[in-house]
Amino acid sequence: MSAIVEEHPNAVNEKLIEPPAYQPPKRTPKFYANDKANYTILCPQMAPIHFALAKIVFSKNGYDLEVLPEVNRDAIEEGLRYVNNDACYPAIVVVGQLIQALKSGKYDLDRTALLISQTCGGCRSTNYATFLKIAVLKAGFGNIPVVPFNVNLSAEPNAEGIALTSAMSQQLVLSFFVGDLLMRLSNHCRPYEKNAGATEQLVTMWIERAKPVIAEEGKMRDISKLAPGVIADFEALELVGENSRPKVGIVGEILLKYHEGANNHLVKIIEREGGEAVVPDILDFALYCLTSDWHRAVYSQVPMKSYLKSTFLVWLIERHRKKIQxxxxxxxxxxxxxxxxxxxxxxxxxxxxxxxxxxxxxxAADMVEMMESGVRNIICVQPFGCLPNHIVGKGLVKELRNRYSGANISAIDFDPGTTEVNQLNRIKLMMAVAVRNQQKNKNAD
Ligand code: SF4
Structure with a gap:
């Protein structure tokens, strides 16, 4: 006898359910090196001196690059609209700046692309390009290509992204040699200048003088045509009370370290509070990335080609940087x-x-080097929730204080919700200690 099975009133008739039609994910268009003549490429600001020089390199190589001006509060609000606020603060800043530019109406949206740096490391900087692509789609600019910028020495004429040829790489390194030198010298001179504005005038003059050298030949060795003149001019600058202020190092996350819009004009605050800012060279960051294979090779396998290439590049860059050194x-x-x-x-x-x-x-290296060279005051700038920088920044403060007497280190967090007043109070407190220590040392001499 067969059992009668009654159908449950809520039973679903599986035959009636069709899977939805496949919708391919929306993507932003790709950008190839051959497209360069058709686009203006917008680039977020990071380091004004360096980027003013790097712009020349891009235009010499056929790219119409426009470095966006300062970040303002509206750009950060724009970033928050399209990037989840648990993402890194630098991502919110750069995405906000780029979307704000697209909305400004200043650019022909059929001929505009967006440049963003991309590393391939273990943290979220690897995803900045994806953050930007999602933001661009959400904001309704689906036809705008996103150009991730990473170190790819491929000279392929039609590679995706920027075709970073070896000639272009040399020009970029040369522009960063000059940028680092001008940043180093101007940070030392500005707080003591006898004639207000003289340092900035010299910086502007040397940016203009360096541009044709970078554009015409632009070999790394050409730094010997520029460095002696730059250093001589800054040595001749009239200063008053030189070295009387406490030196204050700025270390930490790269965008916050160099971008005055993102770090709320930290160098200016230090100078206003009676200090002299010491900012490490940007090229050190490039060398740090290039030497990563050296350390990996000790614990894991590294392809020989990659190891030899990075070792050669480190040798080449350092060989020419020694002329400045x-x-x-x-x-x-x-x-x-x-x-x-x-x-x-x-x-x-x-x-x-x-x-x-x-x-x-x-x-860690920057902080130890500063301590040992007499810079006992350090501000460590880090995005709130940036795990790597909290470990190798904030995490080392106690040990540094134990090792170096008089170490005056303050870790300042940055995120869209941090009030400037809060940051300012902490910097002022740190600067008051720095000035007092400097005075004590002077009295002891
Ligand atoms: S270093 Fe920190 S702030 Fe920068 S991408 Fe990585 S996690 Fe984010």
């Missing part, structure tokens, strides 16, 4: 940068060089 070592006024091997050795006294996420071991 040597000239600075002869100077009575300025301090010189140090080589990457020296920085690695300094970092190894505190952390493993396998810390390669975010600013990784470089942050």
């Amino acid at each position: 040597k000239r600075l070592e002869e100077s009575k006024r300025f301090s010189a940068m140090c080589g990457v091997r020296h920085l690695i050795a300094k970092a190894e006294t505190l952390v493993s060089t396998c810390n390669q996420t975010g600013e990784g071991w470089l942050l």
